[in-house]
Amino acid sequence: MARKEILICSGTGCLSAGAEEIEDKLMDELWKHELEDKYPVARAIKRTGCMGPCNLGPMIIIRPDDTFYGNLEPSDVETIVEEHLLHDRIVRSLLIEDDGHKVEEFQKLDFIKGQKKVVMRNSGDIDPSSLDDYLENEGYMAARKAVTLMDRDEIIEEIKDSGLRGRGGAGFPTGLKWEFTAREDEDEKYVVCNGDEGDPGAFMDRSVLEGDPHSIIEGMMIAGYAVGADQGYIYVRAEYPLAIRNLQKGIRDAESEGYLGENLFNTDFDFNVELRVGAGAFVCGEETALLSSIEGKQGRPKYRPPYPAQSGLWDQPTVINNVETFANIPIIIEKGSEWFDDIGTEGSSGTKVFAVAGDVENTGLVEAEMGTTIEEMIKIAGGVAGGKDFKAVQIGGPAGGTIPEEHIDLPIDYDSLEEAGTIMGSGGFIVLDEDTCMVDVAKFFLDFTQEESCGKCPPCRLGTKRMLGILEKITEGEGEPEDLEKLEELAETVQNTSFCGLGQASPNPVLSTLRFFRDEYEAHVYEKECPTGTCKALIAAFSIDESLCVTCGKCEQVCPVDAISSGEESYTIDSDTCISCGECAKVCPVDAISEGGNE
Amino acid sequence: MEKYHLRDMLPIIDQYEKEPGSLIPILHEVQKKLGYLPKEVQEFIAEELGVPYSQVYSVVTFYSFFTMEPRGDHTISVCTGTACHVKGAGELTEELKDKLNVEEGGTSDDRKFTFNTKRCVGACSKAPIVMVDDDVYGKVQTEEIEDILNKY
Numbered sequence: 001m002a003r004k005e006i007l008i009c010s011g012t013g014c015l016s017a018g019a020e021e022i023e024d025k026l027m028d029e030l031w032k033h034e035l036e037d038k039y040p041v042a043r044a045i046k047r048t049g050c051m052g053p054c055n056l057g058p059m060i061i062i063r064p065d066d067t068f069y070g071n072l073e074p075s076d077v078e079t080i081v082e083e084h085l086l087h088d089r090i091v092r093s094l095l096i097e098d099d100g101h102k103v104e105e106f107q108k109l110d111f112i113k114g115q116k117k118v119v120m121r122n123s124g125d126i127d128p129s130s131l132d133d134y135l136e137n138e139g140y141m142a143a144r145k146a147v148t149l150m151d152r153d154e155i156i157e158e159i160k161d162s163g164l165r166g167r168g169g170a171g172f173p174t175g176l177k178w179e180f181t182a183r184e185d186e187d188e189k190y191v192v193c194n195g196d197e198g199d200p201g202a203f204m205d206r207s208v209l210e211g212d213p214h215s216i217i218e219g220m221m222i223a224g225y226a227v228g229a230d231q232g233y234i235y236v237r238a239e240y241p242l243a244i245r246n247l248q249k250g251i252r253d254a255e256s257e258g259y260l261g262e263n264l265f266n267t268d269f270d271f272n273v274e275l276r277v278g279a280g281a282f283v284c285g286e287e288t289a290l291l292s293s294i295e296g297k298q299g300r301p302k303y304r305p306p307y308p309a310q311s312g313l314w315d316q317p318t319v320i321n322n323v324e325t326f327a328n329i330p331i332i333i334e335k336g337s338e339w340f341d342d343i344g345t346e347g348s349s350g351t352k353v354f355a356v357a358g359d360v361e362n363t364g365l366v367e368a369e370m371g372t373t374i375e376e377m378i379k380i381a382g383g384v385a386g387g388k389d390f391k392a393v394q395i396g397g398p399a400g401g402t403i404p405e406e407h408i409d410l411p412i413d414y415d416s417l418e419e420a421g422t423i424m425g426s427g428g429f430i431v432l433d434e435d436t437c438m439v440d441v442a443k444f445f446l447d448f449t450q451e452e453s454c455g456k457c458p459p460c461r462l463g464t465k466r467m468l469g470i471l472e473k474i475t476e477g478e479g480e481p482e483d484l485e486k487l488e489e490l491a492e493t494v495q496n497t498s499f500c501g502l503g504q505a506s507p508n509p510v511l512s513t514l515r516f517f518r519d520e521y522e523a524h525v526y527e528k529e530c531p532t533g534t535c536k537a538l539i540a541a542f543s544i545d546e547s548l549c550v551t552c553g554k555c556e557q558v559c560p561v562d563a564i565s566s567g568e569e570s571y572t573i574d575s576d577t578c579i580s581c582g583e584c585a586k587v588c589p590v591d592a593i594s595e596g597g598n599e
Numbered sequence: 600m601e602k603y604h605l606r607d608m609l610p611i612i613d614q615y616e617k618e619p620g621s622l623i624p625i626l627h628e629v630q631k632k633l634g635y636l637p638k639e640v641q642e643f644i645a646e647e648l649g650v651p652y653s654q655v656y657s658v659v660t661f662y663s664f665f666t667m668e669p670r671g672d673h674t675i676s677v678c679t680g681t682a683c684h685v686k687g688a689g690e691l692t693e694e695l696k697d698k699l700n701v702e703e704g705g706t707s708d709d710r711k712f713t714f715n716t717k718r719c720v721g722a723c724s725k726a727p728i729v730m731v732d733d734d735v736y737g738k739v740q741t742e743e744i745e746d747i748l749n750k751y
Binding site: 010013015016054055057200201202203206207238239240241242260276277278279281282295297298299355357363364394428430444454552 | 618619620621622623624626627631647648654657658661662663664665679680682684685717718719720721722723724725728733735736737739
């Protein structure tokens with residue numbers, strides 16, 4: 001019997017679902033069965049980073065056969081150890097089902113089959129806290145190749161030829177950025193990794209930092225060598241404690257094993273990395289604000305130009321790239337620019353990792369080739385949850401937009417998304433079903449940007465506040481016909497006159513919903529109706545059908561605002577007091593209560 | 600509230616180079632130790648680093664992680680990201696306010712918990728999320744809040 005290894009996903013998603021309990025139980029069971037002779041406990045279980053299909057957590061993969069068990073309960077562990085580990089029999093009852101058939105191997109899950117792993121090549125596969133594990137998977141080979149065999153220009157040409165564009169959202173060509181910094185004639189230069197992933201609903205960077213921290217260090221090191229910098233900074237949000245822990249360990253291990261420090265790979269190249277933890281300000285995701293924050297100041301954006309490539313951290317030339325961008329670097333150096341350029345589309349090479357959430361069957365991380373359509377993405381995620389109809393997908397977070405069903409065949413690449421009025425953004429992909437109110441979605445994102453506006457420039461500080469005010473008015477049923485024009489006018493002003501990207505992009509969720517779902521806004525304003533029943537203020541009061549009421553009084557008991565009173569033949573609801581919570585309709589044994597009804 | 604001496608801050612400050620860039624990491628560690636950043640401590644750090652007190656104060660008030668009010672032993676927070684918003688973060692917030700008898704940002708009378716809301720923690724598949732310090736709880740139902748509080 002081949003020696004088996006158990007991989008347990010220990011990403012933040014799985015930990016919140018109880019992965020630690022599963023791991024403890026596995027340890028207990030392994031000891032209990034005295035398997036330690038055959039399977040030394042410490043080596044039999046490996047904690048990995050995010051495996052991807054987060055809603056199936058906690059999950060394990062058993063190797064070498066690659067069997068996948070998800071949605072585990074502690075009580076399942078005993079069976080798995082007894083059957084699978086001791087007797088080599090797959091526990092069929094615990095396998096995950098795709099379309100009614102059981103799937104044995106992880107790679108054969110529908111969710112995994114449609115993906116292409118480049119950035120996530122190691123996450124879910126290696127132990128992120130182990131430098132040895134990274135080294136066994138060709139870790140630091142690309143850095144060694146770059147530093148010992150390639151000259152600086154050659155590396156920059158290679159990155160330029162690969163067509164890699166910045167994964168932080170705007171899509172600027174990475175090689176070009178590096179070239180600008182390399183050309184600057186200064187002694188002190190810096191490499192900065194932007195890990196301030198603040199978009200609500202986006203967790204790609206978190207997973208890479210947690211699951212494969214050394215790949216980021218290696219990518220930064222190659223950048224440092226190419227542009228002539230010897231100091232790097234990784235800036236991570238304070239909301240990501242596990243990513244911070246894994247990075248700290250990664251940096252420490254790399255230092256003690258000589259992968260960071262002086263004379264790397266026996267050359268005269270020095271490189272060090274420092275970790276900086278954010279302190280809860282969304283605007284720090286903007287590159288100039290992030291650099292101010294590293295300098296120990298308020299994270300407020302600065303005017304560009306000069307761009308950080310010429311004058312960044314401490315006014316020195318600085319390469320600043322996103323986590324996912326750096327994660328692509330080692331594999332491009334290792335496999336060559338042609339290999340990378342062949343993946344994806346003409347203008348957008350490579351892959352993009354999306355955090356798929358919202359109303360789909362399977363949520364989690366999906367890494368897909370650029371050019372994959374929205375429809376294909378939703379298919380990978382198992383379709384819209386609960387058999388409901390697809391309405392739209394929100395891409396790019398608070399700076400992005402909403403794409404409706406008629407564009408479901410849109411390929412996801414930088415240029416197609418821009419044409420459709422959204423941006424690639426950092427990779428949030430939130431699927432919305434037919435029950436979602438688009439005005440409410442726009443309000444949610446605007447509420448977010450409004451609160452996170454740093455206050456430096458009036459268009460963003462005041463404009464978002466006024467826009468939010470109008471949206472609140474509309475969702476509360478007080479919208480006036482001229483509000484929609486006002487909203488558009490304000491949006492345009494904020495877009496054109498805000499100081500930084502946060503303000504300039506903040507109207508996007510409003511503009512794109514106005515573009516594709518104007519009828520929904522109109523229903524709120526003219527008919528005082530919320531078509532999906534989301535906006536509570538617009539739902540008509542409940543009423544009781546006298547002919548059906550059996551005067552049981554259950555409705556009166558549950559009414560939280562005492563709007564229901566008893567009568568001779570029937571109970572009645574006072575429509576002015578009613579808050580349309582619907583509790584009465586739920587308890588009525590004869591279904592006599594309905595929304596609106598006989599007013 | 601724990602008593603502190605300004606000199607206790609020195610070992611933290613000495614770990615870093617005395618330059619403005621060390622300010623935010625130092626504030627993180629001092630807040631971890633004291634639970635908050637009193638005015639006197641800010642002045643002390645400013646002097647040690649050789650930066651104006653106004654800069655320290657401006658940083659402390661700019662970032663939402665820093666607080667000048669004493670906090671409870673544990674910080675319990677509800678994630679208000681998109682997925683959590685849709686899956687009922689609002690109800691959890693109400694439940695916690697009710698259970699702890701505090702408003703957002705407030706600390707319970709026994710000084711055990713400080714309650715706040717948090718930006719997306721990135722565990723969207725397990726929404727709604729509640730965090731207590733660094734522990735993450737997924738798919739939390741309002742009835743489970745009591746159990747979570749009892750663990751601490």
